[in-house]
Amino acid sequence: MSEPIIAGVDGSRAALAAVLWAADVAARxxxxxxxxxxxxPPVHGGKPYERPLDDAAREEGERMLAEAAALATESRKDVHVSSELLYGHTTEILRAQAVEAEAIVVGSRGLDGFPGLLLGSVGLGLAGHVAGPVVVVHGAPAIVQGEIVAGLNPDDAVHPALDYAFEEAQARGARLRVVHAWDMPSSRPDQEIITQAQQERARSVLAPWTNRHPRVEVTVSVVRGNPVAALCEASARADLVVVGSRGRGVIRSAVLGSVSHGVLHYASCPVAVVRPRIRTD
Ligand SMILES: Nc1ncnc2c1ncn2[C@@H]1O[C@H](COP(=O)(O)OP(=O)(O)OP(=O)(O)O)[C@@H](O)[C@H]1O
Ligand SMILES: [Mg+2]
Structure with missing residues:
Protein backbone atom coordinates (compact mmCIF):
# COMPACT_ATOMS: atom_id res chain seq x y z
CA MET A 1 0.00 0.00 0.00
CA SER A 2 1.38 3.42 -0.90
CA GLU A 3 1.69 6.22 1.64
CA PRO A 4 -1.27 8.55 2.21
CA ILE A 5 -1.87 12.00 0.78
CA ILE A 6 -2.08 14.55 3.60
CA ALA A 7 -4.27 17.66 3.53
CA GLY A 8 -4.01 20.41 6.17
CA VAL A 9 -7.18 22.24 7.21
CA ASP A 10 -7.86 25.35 9.27
CA GLY A 11 -11.57 25.90 8.58
CA SER A 12 -10.93 28.14 5.55
CA ARG A 13 -12.48 27.74 2.08
CA ALA A 14 -9.01 27.46 0.56
CA ALA A 15 -8.28 24.51 2.86
CA LEU A 16 -11.49 22.78 1.72
CA ALA A 17 -10.40 23.32 -1.90
CA ALA A 18 -7.11 21.64 -0.92
CA VAL A 19 -9.04 18.70 0.60
CA LEU A 20 -11.08 18.22 -2.58
CA TRP A 21 -7.93 18.36 -4.69
CA ALA A 22 -6.21 15.86 -2.39
CA ALA A 23 -9.22 13.49 -2.41
CA ASP A 24 -9.18 13.50 -6.19
CA VAL A 25 -5.48 12.65 -6.33
CA ALA A 26 -5.86 9.97 -3.64
CA ALA A 27 -8.60 8.31 -5.71
CA ARG A 28 -6.47 8.32 -8.86
CA PRO A 41 -1.42 24.26 22.68
CA PRO A 42 -2.28 26.86 25.28
CA VAL A 43 0.76 28.48 26.81
CA HIS A 44 1.11 28.82 30.56
CA GLY A 45 4.03 30.66 32.14
CA GLY A 46 5.85 30.66 28.77
CA LYS A 47 5.57 26.86 28.44
CA PRO A 48 3.00 25.00 26.35
CA TYR A 49 0.84 22.52 28.23
CA GLU A 50 1.18 18.87 27.30
CA ARG A 51 -2.51 18.77 26.39
CA PRO A 52 -4.83 21.58 25.41
CA LEU A 53 -7.17 22.49 28.24
CA ASP A 54 -9.55 24.42 26.08
CA ASP A 55 -12.43 22.05 25.26
CA ALA A 56 -14.18 24.63 23.09
CA ALA A 57 -11.11 24.98 20.83
CA ARG A 58 -10.72 21.20 20.62
CA GLU A 59 -14.37 20.77 19.70
CA GLU A 60 -14.02 23.45 17.05
CA GLY A 61 -10.95 21.62 15.64
CA GLU A 62 -12.85 18.34 15.60
CA ARG A 63 -15.84 20.00 13.92
CA MET A 64 -13.67 21.40 11.12
CA LEU A 65 -12.01 18.00 10.61
CA ALA A 66 -15.42 16.29 10.43
CA GLU A 67 -16.63 18.86 7.88
CA ALA A 68 -13.53 18.35 5.73
CA ALA A 69 -13.73 14.55 5.97
CA ALA A 70 -17.42 14.55 5.01
CA LEU A 71 -16.67 16.75 2.00
CA ALA A 72 -13.84 14.47 0.88
CA THR A 73 -15.94 11.31 1.25
CA GLU A 74 -18.85 12.90 -0.58
CA SER A 75 -16.62 13.93 -3.49
CA ARG A 76 -14.69 10.63 -3.77
CA LYS A 77 -16.57 7.72 -2.20
CA ASP A 78 -13.79 5.32 -3.20
CA VAL A 79 -11.17 6.96 -0.97
CA HIS A 80 -10.47 5.91 2.61
CA VAL A 81 -10.46 9.15 4.63
CA SER A 82 -9.12 9.62 8.16
CA SER A 83 -8.64 12.77 10.20
CA GLU A 84 -6.45 13.77 13.10
CA LEU A 85 -6.15 16.66 15.52
CA LEU A 86 -2.55 17.38 16.43
CA TYR A 87 -1.00 19.89 18.80
CA GLY A 88 1.96 22.14 18.23
CA HIS A 89 3.36 24.61 15.72
CA THR A 90 1.45 24.15 12.45
CA THR A 91 4.36 24.20 10.00
CA GLU A 92 6.63 22.07 12.19
CA ILE A 93 3.95 19.43 12.74
CA LEU A 94 2.99 19.31 9.06
CA ARG A 95 6.65 19.05 8.01
CA ALA A 96 7.09 16.06 10.31
CA GLN A 97 3.87 14.41 9.07
CA ALA A 98 4.87 14.94 5.43
CA VAL A 99 7.88 12.64 5.83
CA GLU A 100 5.58 9.65 5.52
CA ALA A 101 3.25 10.96 2.86
CA GLU A 102 2.91 10.63 -0.89
CA ALA A 103 2.31 14.40 -1.00
CA ILE A 104 1.11 17.15 1.32
CA VAL A 105 -1.62 19.53 0.12
CA VAL A 106 -2.59 22.91 1.63
CA GLY A 107 -4.53 25.99 0.57
CA SER A 108 -2.67 29.06 -0.65
CA ARG A 109 -4.43 31.04 2.08
CA GLY A 110 -6.10 30.31 5.38
CA LEU A 111 -8.12 32.16 7.96
CA ASP A 112 -5.42 34.62 9.01
CA GLY A 113 -3.19 36.85 6.90
CA PHE A 114 -4.57 40.04 5.36
CA PRO A 115 -6.55 40.97 2.22
CA GLY A 116 -4.33 40.67 -0.84
CA LEU A 117 -1.91 38.15 0.71
CA LEU A 118 -1.17 35.62 -2.04
CA LEU A 119 0.54 32.89 -0.05
CA GLY A 120 0.18 32.11 3.64
CA SER A 121 2.96 31.06 5.99
CA VAL A 122 2.06 27.36 5.89
CA GLY A 123 2.56 26.88 2.12
CA LEU A 124 5.74 28.94 2.31
CA GLY A 125 6.97 27.01 5.35
CA LEU A 126 6.42 23.63 3.65
CA ALA A 127 7.56 24.24 0.06
CA GLY A 128 11.23 23.42 -0.27
CA HIS A 129 11.44 22.21 3.36
CA VAL A 130 9.71 18.91 2.76
CA ALA A 131 11.09 16.11 0.61
CA GLY A 132 8.58 15.08 -2.05
CA PRO A 133 5.69 17.11 -3.43
CA VAL A 134 4.11 20.04 -1.56
CA VAL A 135 0.95 21.11 -3.37
CA VAL A 136 -0.53 24.56 -2.82
CA VAL A 137 -4.11 24.98 -4.04
CA HIS A 138 -5.42 28.44 -4.95
CA GLY A 139 -9.20 28.04 -4.69
CA ALA A 140 -11.42 25.53 -6.44
CA PRO A 141 -10.38 24.80 -10.05
CA ALA A 142 -13.10 25.92 -12.47
CA ILE A 143 -12.76 23.39 -15.31
CA VAL A 144 -10.57 20.44 -16.15
CA GLN A 145 -8.00 21.55 -18.72
CA GLY A 146 -6.41 18.15 -19.36
CA GLU A 147 -2.93 19.61 -19.17
CA ILE A 148 -0.11 19.51 -16.62
CA VAL A 149 2.75 22.00 -16.88
CA ALA A 150 6.29 21.26 -15.69
CA GLY A 151 9.09 23.80 -15.49
CA LEU A 152 12.43 22.58 -16.81
CA ASN A 153 15.89 24.04 -16.70
CA PRO A 154 18.08 21.59 -18.65
CA ASP A 155 21.15 22.97 -16.81
CA ASP A 156 19.96 21.64 -13.44
CA ALA A 157 21.74 18.57 -12.10
CA VAL A 158 18.52 16.89 -10.93
CA HIS A 159 14.91 17.19 -12.06
CA PRO A 160 12.66 16.20 -9.15
CA ALA A 161 9.65 17.91 -10.76
CA LEU A 162 9.65 15.55 -13.73
CA ASP A 163 8.85 12.36 -11.78
CA TYR A 164 5.76 13.91 -10.23
CA ALA A 165 4.71 15.73 -13.41
CA PHE A 166 4.88 12.55 -15.52
CA GLU A 167 3.14 10.46 -12.82
CA GLU A 168 0.31 12.99 -12.52
CA ALA A 169 -0.07 13.34 -16.29
CA GLN A 170 -0.24 9.56 -16.62
CA ALA A 171 -2.69 9.15 -13.73
CA ARG A 172 -4.99 11.83 -15.18
CA GLY A 173 -4.57 10.91 -18.85
CA ALA A 174 -3.51 14.55 -19.29
CA ARG A 175 -1.06 16.12 -21.73
CA LEU A 176 2.24 17.33 -20.30
CA ARG A 177 3.64 20.68 -21.36
CA VAL A 178 7.28 21.10 -20.40
CA VAL A 179 8.21 24.79 -20.32
CA HIS A 180 11.79 25.98 -20.59
CA ALA A 181 12.20 29.75 -20.51
CA TRP A 182 15.46 31.43 -21.39
CA ASP A 183 16.37 35.06 -21.55
CA MET A 184 18.80 36.96 -23.75
CA PRO A 185 18.92 40.25 -25.64
CA SER A 186 16.41 40.31 -28.51
CA SER A 187 19.06 41.87 -30.77
CA ARG A 188 20.87 38.53 -31.20
CA PRO A 189 20.43 37.36 -34.78
CA ASP A 190 20.73 33.64 -33.98
CA GLN A 191 17.60 33.29 -31.83
CA GLU A 192 15.99 30.69 -34.05
CA ILE A 193 19.09 28.52 -33.87
CA ILE A 194 19.33 28.90 -30.08
CA THR A 195 15.64 28.04 -29.62
CA GLN A 196 16.14 24.94 -31.76
CA ALA A 197 19.20 23.91 -29.74
CA GLN A 198 17.31 24.48 -26.45
CA GLN A 199 14.44 22.30 -27.73
CA GLU A 200 16.86 19.49 -28.49
CA ARG A 201 18.57 19.82 -25.09
CA ALA A 202 15.23 19.73 -23.32
CA ARG A 203 14.17 16.66 -25.30
CA SER A 204 17.39 14.83 -24.45
CA VAL A 205 17.00 15.64 -20.72
CA LEU A 206 13.40 14.36 -20.91
CA ALA A 207 14.31 11.10 -22.69
CA PRO A 208 14.43 8.85 -19.58
CA TRP A 209 10.95 10.06 -18.50
CA THR A 210 9.39 9.89 -21.98
CA ASN A 211 10.73 6.33 -22.31
CA ARG A 212 9.23 5.36 -18.94
CA HIS A 213 5.86 7.01 -19.72
CA PRO A 214 5.26 6.33 -23.42
CA ARG A 215 1.52 7.05 -23.10
CA VAL A 216 2.04 10.62 -21.89
CA GLU A 217 1.77 13.13 -24.72
CA VAL A 218 4.59 15.64 -24.18
CA THR A 219 4.98 19.11 -25.70
CA VAL A 220 8.16 21.09 -25.13
CA SER A 221 7.69 24.87 -25.08
CA VAL A 222 10.91 26.84 -25.33
CA VAL A 223 9.97 30.41 -24.47
CA ARG A 224 12.13 33.51 -24.55
CA GLY A 225 11.56 35.43 -21.34
CA ASN A 226 11.23 35.18 -17.59
CA PRO A 227 10.51 31.65 -16.29
CA VAL A 228 7.96 32.79 -13.67
CA ALA A 229 6.03 34.74 -16.31
CA ALA A 230 6.19 31.82 -18.78
CA LEU A 231 5.03 29.24 -16.21
CA CYS A 232 2.27 31.46 -14.83
CA GLU A 233 1.05 32.16 -18.34
CA ALA A 234 0.95 28.41 -19.05
CA SER A 235 -0.80 27.82 -15.69
CA ALA A 236 -3.92 29.57 -17.02
CA ARG A 237 -4.54 26.52 -19.25
CA ALA A 238 -3.33 23.83 -16.84
CA ASP A 239 -4.68 21.70 -13.96
CA LEU A 240 -1.34 21.69 -12.14
CA VAL A 241 2.09 23.32 -12.46
CA VAL A 242 5.04 21.30 -11.17
CA VAL A 243 8.39 22.86 -10.33
CA GLY A 244 11.48 21.76 -8.43
CA SER A 245 12.16 23.46 -5.10
CA ARG A 246 15.40 25.03 -6.19
CA GLY A 247 17.46 25.48 -9.30
CA ARG A 248 21.05 26.56 -9.56
CA GLY A 249 20.36 30.19 -8.72
CA VAL A 250 22.69 32.64 -7.04
CA ILE A 251 21.61 31.80 -3.50
CA ARG A 252 22.55 28.13 -3.36
CA SER A 253 21.62 27.86 0.29
CA ALA A 254 18.05 29.08 -0.24
CA VAL A 255 15.47 26.33 0.27
CA LEU A 256 13.21 27.77 -2.40
CA GLY A 257 14.49 29.11 -5.71
CA SER A 258 13.09 32.34 -7.15
CA VAL A 259 11.13 30.52 -9.87
CA SER A 260 9.30 28.23 -7.41
CA HIS A 261 8.72 31.20 -5.09
CA GLY A 262 7.24 33.30 -7.91
CA VAL A 263 5.11 30.48 -9.34
CA LEU A 264 3.69 29.69 -5.87
CA HIS A 265 2.52 33.28 -5.59
CA TYR A 266 1.25 34.01 -9.09
CA ALA A 267 0.12 30.79 -10.81
CA SER A 268 -3.58 30.50 -11.55
CA CYS A 269 -3.84 26.75 -10.85
CA PRO A 270 -2.53 24.45 -8.08
CA VAL A 271 1.28 24.35 -7.80
CA ALA A 272 3.41 21.37 -6.76
CA VAL A 273 6.90 22.16 -5.48
CA VAL A 274 9.00 19.00 -5.40
CA ARG A 275 12.20 18.59 -3.42
CA PRO A 276 14.17 15.41 -4.11
CA ARG A 277 13.55 12.70 -1.51
CA ILE A 278 17.23 11.85 -1.37
CA ARG A 279 19.65 14.72 -1.07
CA THR A 280 21.90 14.81 -4.09
CA ASP A 281 24.10 17.77 -3.17
N1 LIG B 1 -3.65 24.98 11.94
C1 LIG B 1 -3.58 24.40 10.74
N2 LIG B 1 -3.61 23.05 10.65
C2 LIG B 1 -3.54 22.42 9.45
N3 LIG B 1 -3.45 23.08 8.28
C3 LIG B 1 -3.40 24.43 8.31
C4 LIG B 1 -3.47 25.15 9.52
N4 LIG B 1 -3.40 26.46 9.24
C5 LIG B 1 -3.31 26.56 7.90
N5 LIG B 1 -3.31 25.34 7.32
C6 LIG B 1 -3.23 25.03 5.88
O1 LIG B 1 -2.47 26.04 5.25
C7 LIG B 1 -3.26 26.74 4.29
C8 LIG B 1 -2.79 28.18 4.26
O2 LIG B 1 -3.02 28.81 5.49
P1 LIG B 1 -2.01 29.86 6.12
O3 LIG B 1 -2.16 29.81 7.59
O4 LIG B 1 -0.66 29.64 5.53
O5 LIG B 1 -2.53 31.26 5.50
P2 LIG B 1 -3.25 32.47 6.21
O6 LIG B 1 -4.01 31.97 7.39
O7 LIG B 1 -4.00 33.20 5.16
O8 LIG B 1 -2.05 33.41 6.65
P3 LIG B 1 -1.03 33.28 7.92
O9 LIG B 1 0.25 32.83 7.33
O10 LIG B 1 -0.97 34.67 8.44
O11 LIG B 1 -1.59 32.30 8.91
C9 LIG B 1 -4.68 26.50 4.69
O12 LIG B 1 -5.58 26.60 3.59
C10 LIG B 1 -4.60 25.07 5.22
O13 LIG B 1 -4.59 24.16 4.12
MG1 LIG C 1 -3.13 30.81 9.04
Missing amino acids: RACDLRIIHVMA
Whole structure:
Protein backbone atom coordinates (compact mmCIF):
# COMPACT_ATOMS: atom_id res chain seq x y z
CA MET A 1 0.00 0.00 0.00
CA SER A 2 1.38 3.42 -0.90
CA GLU A 3 1.69 6.22 1.64
CA PRO A 4 -1.27 8.55 2.21
CA ILE A 5 -1.87 12.00 0.78
CA ILE A 6 -2.08 14.55 3.60
CA ALA A 7 -4.27 17.66 3.53
CA GLY A 8 -4.01 20.41 6.17
CA VAL A 9 -7.18 22.24 7.21
CA ASP A 10 -7.86 25.35 9.27
CA GLY A 11 -11.57 25.90 8.58
CA SER A 12 -10.93 28.14 5.55
CA ARG A 13 -12.48 27.74 2.08
CA ALA A 14 -9.01 27.46 0.56
CA ALA A 15 -8.28 24.51 2.86
CA LEU A 16 -11.49 22.78 1.72
CA ALA A 17 -10.40 23.32 -1.90
CA ALA A 18 -7.11 21.64 -0.92
CA VAL A 19 -9.04 18.70 0.60
CA LEU A 20 -11.08 18.22 -2.58
CA TRP A 21 -7.93 18.36 -4.69
CA ALA A 22 -6.21 15.86 -2.39
CA ALA A 23 -9.22 13.49 -2.41
CA ASP A 24 -9.18 13.50 -6.19
CA VAL A 25 -5.48 12.65 -6.33
CA ALA A 26 -5.86 9.97 -3.64
CA ALA A 27 -8.60 8.31 -5.71
CA ARG A 28 -6.47 8.32 -8.86
CA ARG A 29 -3.43 6.97 -7.04
CA ALA A 30 -5.42 4.51 -4.93
CA CYS A 31 -4.01 5.80 -1.66
CA ASP A 32 -5.59 6.98 1.59
CA LEU A 33 -6.36 10.59 2.48
CA ARG A 34 -5.34 11.89 5.92
CA ILE A 35 -6.78 15.24 6.95
CA ILE A 36 -4.90 17.08 9.70
CA HIS A 37 -5.68 20.13 11.77
CA VAL A 38 -2.95 21.47 14.02
CA MET A 39 -3.85 23.37 17.16
CA ALA A 40 -1.42 25.51 19.08
CA PRO A 41 -1.42 24.26 22.68
CA PRO A 42 -2.28 26.86 25.28
CA VAL A 43 0.76 28.48 26.81
CA HIS A 44 1.11 28.82 30.56
CA GLY A 45 4.03 30.66 32.14
CA GLY A 46 5.85 30.66 28.77
CA LYS A 47 5.57 26.86 28.44
CA PRO A 48 3.00 25.00 26.35
CA TYR A 49 0.84 22.52 28.23
CA GLU A 50 1.18 18.87 27.30
CA ARG A 51 -2.51 18.77 26.39
CA PRO A 52 -4.83 21.58 25.41
CA LEU A 53 -7.17 22.49 28.24
CA ASP A 54 -9.55 24.42 26.08
CA ASP A 55 -12.43 22.05 25.26
CA ALA A 56 -14.18 24.63 23.09
CA ALA A 57 -11.11 24.98 20.83
CA ARG A 58 -10.72 21.20 20.62
CA GLU A 59 -14.37 20.77 19.70
CA GLU A 60 -14.02 23.45 17.05
CA GLY A 61 -10.95 21.62 15.64
CA GLU A 62 -12.85 18.34 15.60
CA ARG A 63 -15.84 20.00 13.92
CA MET A 64 -13.67 21.40 11.12
CA LEU A 65 -12.01 18.00 10.61
CA ALA A 66 -15.42 16.29 10.43
CA GLU A 67 -16.63 18.86 7.88
CA ALA A 68 -13.53 18.35 5.73
CA ALA A 69 -13.73 14.55 5.97
CA ALA A 70 -17.42 14.55 5.01
CA LEU A 71 -16.67 16.75 2.00
CA ALA A 72 -13.84 14.47 0.88
CA THR A 73 -15.94 11.31 1.25
CA GLU A 74 -18.85 12.90 -0.58
CA SER A 75 -16.62 13.93 -3.49
CA ARG A 76 -14.69 10.63 -3.77
CA LYS A 77 -16.57 7.72 -2.20
CA ASP A 78 -13.79 5.32 -3.20
CA VAL A 79 -11.17 6.96 -0.97
CA HIS A 80 -10.47 5.91 2.61
CA VAL A 81 -10.46 9.15 4.63
CA SER A 82 -9.12 9.62 8.16
CA SER A 83 -8.64 12.77 10.20
CA GLU A 84 -6.45 13.77 13.10
CA LEU A 85 -6.15 16.66 15.52
CA LEU A 86 -2.55 17.38 16.43
CA TYR A 87 -1.00 19.89 18.80
CA GLY A 88 1.96 22.14 18.23
CA HIS A 89 3.36 24.61 15.72
CA THR A 90 1.45 24.15 12.45
CA THR A 91 4.36 24.20 10.00
CA GLU A 92 6.63 22.07 12.19
CA ILE A 93 3.95 19.43 12.74
CA LEU A 94 2.99 19.31 9.06
CA ARG A 95 6.65 19.05 8.01
CA ALA A 96 7.09 16.06 10.31
CA GLN A 97 3.87 14.41 9.07
CA ALA A 98 4.87 14.94 5.43
CA VAL A 99 7.88 12.64 5.83
CA GLU A 100 5.58 9.65 5.52
CA ALA A 101 3.25 10.96 2.86
CA GLU A 102 2.91 10.63 -0.89
CA ALA A 103 2.31 14.40 -1.00
CA ILE A 104 1.11 17.15 1.32
CA VAL A 105 -1.62 19.53 0.12
CA VAL A 106 -2.59 22.91 1.63
CA GLY A 107 -4.53 25.99 0.57
CA SER A 108 -2.67 29.06 -0.65
CA ARG A 109 -4.43 31.04 2.08
CA GLY A 110 -6.10 30.31 5.38
CA LEU A 111 -8.12 32.16 7.96
CA ASP A 112 -5.42 34.62 9.01
CA GLY A 113 -3.19 36.85 6.90
CA PHE A 114 -4.57 40.04 5.36
CA PRO A 115 -6.55 40.97 2.22
CA GLY A 116 -4.33 40.67 -0.84
CA LEU A 117 -1.91 38.15 0.71
CA LEU A 118 -1.17 35.62 -2.04
CA LEU A 119 0.54 32.89 -0.05
CA GLY A 120 0.18 32.11 3.64
CA SER A 121 2.96 31.06 5.99
CA VAL A 122 2.06 27.36 5.89
CA GLY A 123 2.56 26.88 2.12
CA LEU A 124 5.74 28.94 2.31
CA GLY A 125 6.97 27.01 5.35
CA LEU A 126 6.42 23.63 3.65
CA ALA A 127 7.56 24.24 0.06
CA GLY A 128 11.23 23.42 -0.27
CA HIS A 129 11.44 22.21 3.36
CA VAL A 130 9.71 18.91 2.76
CA ALA A 131 11.09 16.11 0.61
CA GLY A 132 8.58 15.08 -2.05
CA PRO A 133 5.69 17.11 -3.43
CA VAL A 134 4.11 20.04 -1.56
CA VAL A 135 0.95 21.11 -3.37
CA VAL A 136 -0.53 24.56 -2.82
CA VAL A 137 -4.11 24.98 -4.04
CA HIS A 138 -5.42 28.44 -4.95
CA GLY A 139 -9.20 28.04 -4.69
CA ALA A 140 -11.42 25.53 -6.44
CA PRO A 141 -10.38 24.80 -10.05
CA ALA A 142 -13.10 25.92 -12.47
CA ILE A 143 -12.76 23.39 -15.31
CA VAL A 144 -10.57 20.44 -16.15
CA GLN A 145 -8.00 21.55 -18.72
CA GLY A 146 -6.41 18.15 -19.36
CA GLU A 147 -2.93 19.61 -19.17
CA ILE A 148 -0.11 19.51 -16.62
CA VAL A 149 2.75 22.00 -16.88
CA ALA A 150 6.29 21.26 -15.69
CA GLY A 151 9.09 23.80 -15.49
CA LEU A 152 12.43 22.58 -16.81
CA ASN A 153 15.89 24.04 -16.70
CA PRO A 154 18.08 21.59 -18.65
CA ASP A 155 21.15 22.97 -16.81
CA ASP A 156 19.96 21.64 -13.44
CA ALA A 157 21.74 18.57 -12.10
CA VAL A 158 18.52 16.89 -10.93
CA HIS A 159 14.91 17.19 -12.06
CA PRO A 160 12.66 16.20 -9.15
CA ALA A 161 9.65 17.91 -10.76
CA LEU A 162 9.65 15.55 -13.73
CA ASP A 163 8.85 12.36 -11.78
CA TYR A 164 5.76 13.91 -10.23
CA ALA A 165 4.71 15.73 -13.41
CA PHE A 166 4.88 12.55 -15.52
CA GLU A 167 3.14 10.46 -12.82
CA GLU A 168 0.31 12.99 -12.52
CA ALA A 169 -0.07 13.34 -16.29
CA GLN A 170 -0.24 9.56 -16.62
CA ALA A 171 -2.69 9.15 -13.73
CA ARG A 172 -4.99 11.83 -15.18
CA GLY A 173 -4.57 10.91 -18.85
CA ALA A 174 -3.51 14.55 -19.29
CA ARG A 175 -1.06 16.12 -21.73
CA LEU A 176 2.24 17.33 -20.30
CA ARG A 177 3.64 20.68 -21.36
CA VAL A 178 7.28 21.10 -20.40
CA VAL A 179 8.21 24.79 -20.32
CA HIS A 180 11.79 25.98 -20.59
CA ALA A 181 12.20 29.75 -20.51
CA TRP A 182 15.46 31.43 -21.39
CA ASP A 183 16.37 35.06 -21.55
CA MET A 184 18.80 36.96 -23.75
CA PRO A 185 18.92 40.25 -25.64
CA SER A 186 16.41 40.31 -28.51
CA SER A 187 19.06 41.87 -30.77
CA ARG A 188 20.87 38.53 -31.20
CA PRO A 189 20.43 37.36 -34.78
CA ASP A 190 20.73 33.64 -33.98
CA GLN A 191 17.60 33.29 -31.83
CA GLU A 192 15.99 30.69 -34.05
CA ILE A 193 19.09 28.52 -33.87
CA ILE A 194 19.33 28.90 -30.08
CA THR A 195 15.64 28.04 -29.62
CA GLN A 196 16.14 24.94 -31.76
CA ALA A 197 19.20 23.91 -29.74
CA GLN A 198 17.31 24.48 -26.45
CA GLN A 199 14.44 22.30 -27.73
CA GLU A 200 16.86 19.49 -28.49
CA ARG A 201 18.57 19.82 -25.09
CA ALA A 202 15.23 19.73 -23.32
CA ARG A 203 14.17 16.66 -25.30
CA SER A 204 17.39 14.83 -24.45
CA VAL A 205 17.00 15.64 -20.72
CA LEU A 206 13.40 14.36 -20.91
CA ALA A 207 14.31 11.10 -22.69
CA PRO A 208 14.43 8.85 -19.58
CA TRP A 209 10.95 10.06 -18.50
CA THR A 210 9.39 9.89 -21.98
CA ASN A 211 10.73 6.33 -22.31
CA ARG A 212 9.23 5.36 -18.94
CA HIS A 213 5.86 7.01 -19.72
CA PRO A 214 5.26 6.33 -23.42
CA ARG A 215 1.52 7.05 -23.10
CA VAL A 216 2.04 10.62 -21.89
CA GLU A 217 1.77 13.13 -24.72
CA VAL A 218 4.59 15.64 -24.18
CA THR A 219 4.98 19.11 -25.70
CA VAL A 220 8.16 21.09 -25.13
CA SER A 221 7.69 24.87 -25.08
CA VAL A 222 10.91 26.84 -25.33
CA VAL A 223 9.97 30.41 -24.47
CA ARG A 224 12.13 33.51 -24.55
CA GLY A 225 11.56 35.43 -21.34
CA ASN A 226 11.23 35.18 -17.59
CA PRO A 227 10.51 31.65 -16.29
CA VAL A 228 7.96 32.79 -13.67
CA ALA A 229 6.03 34.74 -16.31
CA ALA A 230 6.19 31.82 -18.78
CA LEU A 231 5.03 29.24 -16.21
CA CYS A 232 2.27 31.46 -14.83
CA GLU A 233 1.05 32.16 -18.34
CA ALA A 234 0.95 28.41 -19.05
CA SER A 235 -0.80 27.82 -15.69
CA ALA A 236 -3.92 29.57 -17.02
CA ARG A 237 -4.54 26.52 -19.25
CA ALA A 238 -3.33 23.83 -16.84
CA ASP A 239 -4.68 21.70 -13.96
CA LEU A 240 -1.34 21.69 -12.14
CA VAL A 241 2.09 23.32 -12.46
CA VAL A 242 5.04 21.30 -11.17
CA VAL A 243 8.39 22.86 -10.33
CA GLY A 244 11.48 21.76 -8.43
CA SER A 245 12.16 23.46 -5.10
CA ARG A 246 15.40 25.03 -6.19
CA GLY A 247 17.46 25.48 -9.30
CA ARG A 248 21.05 26.56 -9.56
CA GLY A 249 20.36 30.19 -8.72
CA VAL A 250 22.69 32.64 -7.04
CA ILE A 251 21.61 31.80 -3.50
CA ARG A 252 22.55 28.13 -3.36
CA SER A 253 21.62 27.86 0.29
CA ALA A 254 18.05 29.08 -0.24
CA VAL A 255 15.47 26.33 0.27
CA LEU A 256 13.21 27.77 -2.40
CA GLY A 257 14.49 29.11 -5.71
CA SER A 258 13.09 32.34 -7.15
CA VAL A 259 11.13 30.52 -9.87
CA SER A 260 9.30 28.23 -7.41
CA HIS A 261 8.72 31.20 -5.09
CA GLY A 262 7.24 33.30 -7.91
CA VAL A 263 5.11 30.48 -9.34
CA LEU A 264 3.69 29.69 -5.87
CA HIS A 265 2.52 33.28 -5.59
CA TYR A 266 1.25 34.01 -9.09
CA ALA A 267 0.12 30.79 -10.81
CA SER A 268 -3.58 30.50 -11.55
CA CYS A 269 -3.84 26.75 -10.85
CA PRO A 270 -2.53 24.45 -8.08
CA VAL A 271 1.28 24.35 -7.80
CA ALA A 272 3.41 21.37 -6.76
CA VAL A 273 6.90 22.16 -5.48
CA VAL A 274 9.00 19.00 -5.40
CA ARG A 275 12.20 18.59 -3.42
CA PRO A 276 14.17 15.41 -4.11
CA ARG A 277 13.55 12.70 -1.51
CA ILE A 278 17.23 11.85 -1.37
CA ARG A 279 19.65 14.72 -1.07
CA THR A 280 21.90 14.81 -4.09
CA ASP A 281 24.10 17.77 -3.17
N1 LIG B 1 -3.65 24.98 11.94
C1 LIG B 1 -3.58 24.40 10.74
N2 LIG B 1 -3.61 23.05 10.65
C2 LIG B 1 -3.54 22.42 9.45
N3 LIG B 1 -3.45 23.08 8.28
C3 LIG B 1 -3.40 24.43 8.31
C4 LIG B 1 -3.47 25.15 9.52
N4 LIG B 1 -3.40 26.46 9.24
C5 LIG B 1 -3.31 26.56 7.90
N5 LIG B 1 -3.31 25.34 7.32
C6 LIG B 1 -3.23 25.03 5.88
O1 LIG B 1 -2.47 26.04 5.25
C7 LIG B 1 -3.26 26.74 4.29
C8 LIG B 1 -2.79 28.18 4.26
O2 LIG B 1 -3.02 28.81 5.49
P1 LIG B 1 -2.01 29.86 6.12
O3 LIG B 1 -2.16 29.81 7.59
O4 LIG B 1 -0.66 29.64 5.53
O5 LIG B 1 -2.53 31.26 5.50
P2 LIG B 1 -3.25 32.47 6.21
O6 LIG B 1 -4.01 31.97 7.39
O7 LIG B 1 -4.00 33.20 5.16
O8 LIG B 1 -2.05 33.41 6.65
P3 LIG B 1 -1.03 33.28 7.92
O9 LIG B 1 0.25 32.83 7.33
O10 LIG B 1 -0.97 34.67 8.44
O11 LIG B 1 -1.59 32.30 8.91
C9 LIG B 1 -4.68 26.50 4.69
O12 LIG B 1 -5.58 26.60 3.59
C10 LIG B 1 -4.60 25.07 5.22
O13 LIG B 1 -4.59 24.16 4.12
MG1 LIG C 1 -3.13 30.81 9.04
